[in-house]
Amino acid sequence: MQNDELQGQLRRLIDGVMNGKMSRREAIRRATVLGISAPVAASLIRSGVAMAQSTPEATALAPGHSIVVPEGLRTDLAGQRISVVLADASSPSVPFSDAAHARFTEVTGIEINSIPGEQSTTDRLAIYNQQFAAQSSDIDVVQIDVIHPGILAQHAFDLAPALSEQASMHFQAIVENNTVNGALIAMPWFTDAGLFWYRTDLLEKYGLSVPMTWSEFETAAQTIQEGERSSNPDFYGFVFQGNAYEGLTCNGLEWQYSNGGGRIVEDVEGTPTVTLNNEAAIASFERARSWVGNIAPEGVTTYQEPDSLNVFQAGNAAFLRNWPYVWATTQVEGSPVNGLVDVGSIPMGEGEGASHAATLGGWQLMVSKYSQATDAAVEYVKYMTSPEIQKAKAIENSNLPTIASVYDDADVAAASEFIPRLKEVFQGGAVARPSSVTSFLYNDVSIAYFTGLNQVLTGQAEAAAAVEDITSQIEDIISEL
Numbered sequence: 001m002q003n004d005e006l007q008g009q010l011r012r013l014i015d016g017v018m019n020g021k022m023s024r025r026e027a028i029r030r031a032t033v034l035g036i037s038a039p040v041a042a043s044l045i046r047s048g049v050a051m052a053q054s055t056p057e058a059t060a061l062a063p064g065h066s067i068v069v070p071e072g073l074r075t076d077l078a079g080q081r082i083s084v085v086l087a088d089a090s091s092p093s094v095p096f097s098d099a100a101h102a103r104f105t106e107v108t109g110i111e112i113n114s115i116p117g118e119q120s121t122t123d124r125l126a127i128y129n130q131q132f133a134a135q136s137s138d139i140d141v142v143q144i145d146v147i148h149p150g151i152l153a154q155h156a157f158d159l160a161p162a163l164s165e166q167a168s169m170h171f172q173a174i175v176e177n178n179t180v181n182g183a184l185i186a187m188p189w190f191t192d193a194g195l196f197w198y199r200t201d202l203l204e205k206y207g208l209s210v211p212m213t214w215s216e217f218e219t220a221a222q223t224i225q226e227g228e229r230s231s232n233p234d235f236y237g238f239v240f241q242g243n244a245y246e247g248l249t250c251n252g253l254e255w256q257y258s259n260g261g262g263r264i265v266e267d268v269e270g271t272p273t274v275t276l277n278n279e280a281a282i283a284s285f286e287r288a289r290s291w292v293g294n295i296a297p298e299g300v301t302t303y304q305e306p307d308s309l310n311v312f313q314a315g316n317a318a319f320l321r322n323w324p325y326v327w328a329t330t331q332v333e334g335s336p337v338n339g340l341v342d343v344g345s346i347p348m349g350e351g352e353g354a355s356h357a358a359t360l361g362g363w364q365l366m367v368s369k370y371s372q373a374t375d376a377a378v379e380y381v382k383y384m385t386s387p388e389i390q391k392a393k394a395i396e397n398s399n400l401p402t403i404a405s406v407y408d409d410a411d412v413a414a415a416s417e418f419i420p421r422l423k424e425v426f427q428g429g430a431v432a433r434p435s436s437v438t439s440f441l442y443n444d445v446s447i448a449y450f451t452g453l454n455q456v457l458t459g460q461a462e463a464a465a466a467v468e469d470i471t472s473q474i475e476d477i478i479s480e481l
């Protein structure tokens, strides 16, 4: 190992001790694995921690600190400028992306104009559709949701000629998802899976174990909420995403699938078939409805990801359903719940066909076919989806890589230890929304689903009637296929 690489590894161990993610003993053990003798490791870590404590500003790691720029980027495009649409302006991933852009510009001379996207993926798609309809060359690269290749393919520049070799490193299921009529319409950037975040201190305080079933979960949420309310009137058992948008489709799919209620629309012997109207799905919606205003706030029916995260982050909820990025925002210095959070699988039902469920999410980078700087745009996508940047993003944003080897990287494990631990959930265990089977109609299908489900949650509709209504709407929509 080179000297500067060794120093970097040591610094990360010291940071791990500083921010409470690792015991000194564990840091020393890991240092010995790097080939340093135990007494020397102990002394290096002791003095490193002491030095960091005496200069507190030195411990706040700058965004992008873990970025290593991949080799071989083109330098002959210097002076070109591309516009890219990534996360919304308030996303915790923005500082990292800005730092990654600065490093890219430093090396390639290609300038980047970063335009914030919409927070809700449903709104984001609507805006993209408008912009692409105008065939404008103002935007070169956009991040697109895993459910949108079938809808946006017609506006994509084919990345296969330039990037198919790099694509072979990524999870093939995602590459296939991004391949439409033989064209690689986007490169996988990071993947997502619905997760169950919980407060370890509160489970311990009330003598509870991590709930595995929805009934255990309800008892635990109720018990903790009752206990905490005496000192904190704003406390709730559970927060999730109940607003009428794509995020609710993700939650709803988890509720019904984990209860043995299927995947909304499924391929039955080659024919897309709406399978939603079944008792297990209806029961799961009724159960979710019973949470609202009880173990979950009334306002949860308007929550998107950041709203639910804010409640949990402020220490006002015992359980949170959300994506992997929660780790990087909660497990940091200054977070009120730092060191008090852990994560596992979303609870499941107990009847026939019940199983744990995590909705598959994730984001890809697509080059617009209306771009007038496709070479520079492709170079940018190549860089942002490289193993180097995926590794840094896993460390700093706790986003899941789409390249298997990055999961086993020691630095990733040190920063976001749940990533290797939950590898099985991420690699194959996640449940896909019916976007392949409904193709370019997926968004209409999802709108019918989340609108009806939101009405159930707000009490405007009964679950059984809503399911019947959603079913006939979706049948109508997919009759166009």
Ligand code: GLC
Residues within 6 Å of the ligand: 121, 145, 146, 147, 191, 192, 246, 247, 248, 250, 305, 323, 360, 361, 362, 363
């Ligand atoms: C996350 C997922 C994405 C999903 C969205 C819903 O960003 O990665 O696939 O559609 O949440 O809000």
